[in-house]
Amino acid sequence: MTAAETIAGFATSLTLDDIPTEVAEDAKLHVLDVLGCGLAAHASGIATEGRSTMAELGGEPQATVIGLADRLPAANAAFANAMLCHGLDFDDTHSDSVSHVSTVVAPAALAAGELQAASGRDVLAAIVAGNEVVCRIGMAASGRFHARGFHPTAVCGIFGGAAAVARVAGADAETTTRSLGIVGSMASGLFAYLADGTPTKPIHPAWAAHGAHIAARLAHHGASGPQSVIEGKFGLYHAFLGAEAGDVDIEAQLADLGRRWETPRIAYKPYPVCHFMHGSLGATAEALRGRLLTADEIEDVVVTVPEAGVSLVLEPAAQKQAPRSEYEGKFSLQYSAASMLVRGHVGVGDFTDEAIVDPAVLAVARKVRYETPEYPTYPQAFPGGVRVTLASGETLESDFPHQRGGPENPLSADEVRAKFRDNAGLALAGHAVAALEEAILGLEMHEDLGAALAPLALTEVARV
The missing domain is CATH 1.10.4100.10 (2-methylcitrate dehydratase PrpD)
Known part of the structure; x- marks a missing residue:
């Protein structure tokens, strides 16, 4: 058959x-x-x-x-x-x-x-x-x-x-x-x-x-x-x-x-963006614990995703750091992570024509780098993490092996x-x-x- x-x-x-x-x-x-x-x-x-x-x-x-x-x-x-x-x-x-x-x-x-x-x-x-x-x-x-x-x-x-x-x-x-x-x-x-x-x-x-x-x-x-x-x-x-x-x-x-x-x-999906970004965005929200940051306070941002997600949401990096459209923003982890760090949210309103050119967010997006560790939970989940190094020397860090909204970390x-x-x-x-x-x-x-x-x-x- x-x-x-x-x-x-x-x-x-x-x-x-x-x-x-x-x-x-x-x-x-x-x-x-x-x-x-x-x-x-x-x-x-x-x-x-x-x-x-x-x-x-x-x-x-x-x-x-x-x-x-x-x-x-x-x-x-x-x-x-x-x-x-x-x-x-x-x-x-x-x-x-x-x-x-x-x-x-x-x-x-x-x-x-x-x-x-x-x-x-x-x-x-x-x-x-x-x-x-x-x-x-x-x-x-x-x-x-x-x-x-x-x-x-x-x-x-x-x-x-x-x-x-x-x-x-x-x-x-x-x-x-x-x-x-x-x-x-x-x-x-x-x-x-x-x-x-x-x-x-x-x-x-x-x-x-x-x-x-x-x-x-x-x-x-x-x-x-x-x-x-x-x-x-x-x-x-x-x-x-x-x-x-x-x-x-x-x-x-x-x-x-x-x-x-x-x-x-x-x-x-708790966020209106590509699912490959959800682990990192959830981790960023957890690391912040309600805190908001400016570009001057941030020395470096490293997001982590499975290697399979890089070509969708992280590369080419220069293009992702300054999305040209609402839709391109939804496939930019640099922009979306910056939105979470600066605004404290990633929602429908964060991808308007006005929002995606916000200089405060774009300044942080330019500081976002990435790493691709092996995640045993992928492809059963969309894992990700973040490490934010502040100018003060403080580090904010979190990792989500299972993204929020999936069966292991459900809504x-x-x-x-x-x-x-x-x-x-x-x-x-x-x-x-x-x-x-x-x-x-x-x-x-x-x-x-x-x-x-x-x-x-x-x-x-x-x-x-």
Whole structure:
């Protein structure tokens, strides 16, 4: 049996009764978190181009779109919402697969649920199925997509999105296998944006969520795709990684589907920046203990990260020390560490056009160096540390083997809900925030997803 056939069998047969209660509860919190991130991006006017484009295309009113009064075709709604949900880089990441999971799977599954008039129970089961698929496809080649300049969020995520959409649609295993074969030809996403800080990255999950829908319809109408699309010659691992037969053990990752659950290991983000920076930023906050510093007080700053993160968040150093855009700032550990040292926080407001040219922060950013010790906890976590030497001779130092928000150093459910309220409150009135939170945390109780998701479409700060 091929990997696609195994995934299809798992996804199409999974029911909510098969999923441990704690896994289902985790999945709902991740949906809540990612929708909050999308609402915050909407309020900030970030990553709205996908919504504008899809609204311009028009079509049947099938699914809800964040910040848009009019509903759109399900595939296009999934595109618009996924782009918004990833716009701030504040959404969750599964460490081992280095994939942003919910930003593809949740928008794809929710739009499919509205299209199919599916129950909340079925949509929740589909989301868990999609999550598990993304994680395992990425885990089998942990870090290797990044090394080749490919974004696993989209490259692996489209398979999870396809599995989720097929599950919501009630497709059988054979049709779902064909859909998975088709999305292999749609898998894409390049890290080329790192060269100049252009915000192309949010388009990656958008295209994946959209492709999951298109592949499902193509398969429904009889289109075919290769069953060996994941592990075969010229398949995912061979084409993207140059892996030869047997080099990537996807079979081992899929062998315990339905028994081992990766959804609870998807990490939340306390900071709206690349997850490779979270260990160091958490360590910096701990080392400061509420203290704020100026450039004159600081002699030297050394941050530590796994070697795999250097090309994403630390090099080229001169470019990272003075980010040219909001998005480039989110991939600069020099700038973000300086923000923590000078301002005491790294939040959405620290990446505006005005904030990233703050001379007090940039003066400290120029003092940030890095080291790459071996972290036994990587890639299961995003570890990091900091050592700040002050002009007085005092040293402030801390190390986080596990970043805050990961399963070994978790945010509580209350903290995740508080993050959602803060983000959603940028776009919605309090009553709408509360209604959406209640709807998502009770997702399995809903038979009408359109009504449950209605608060997303409120347009108090709409920018289309």
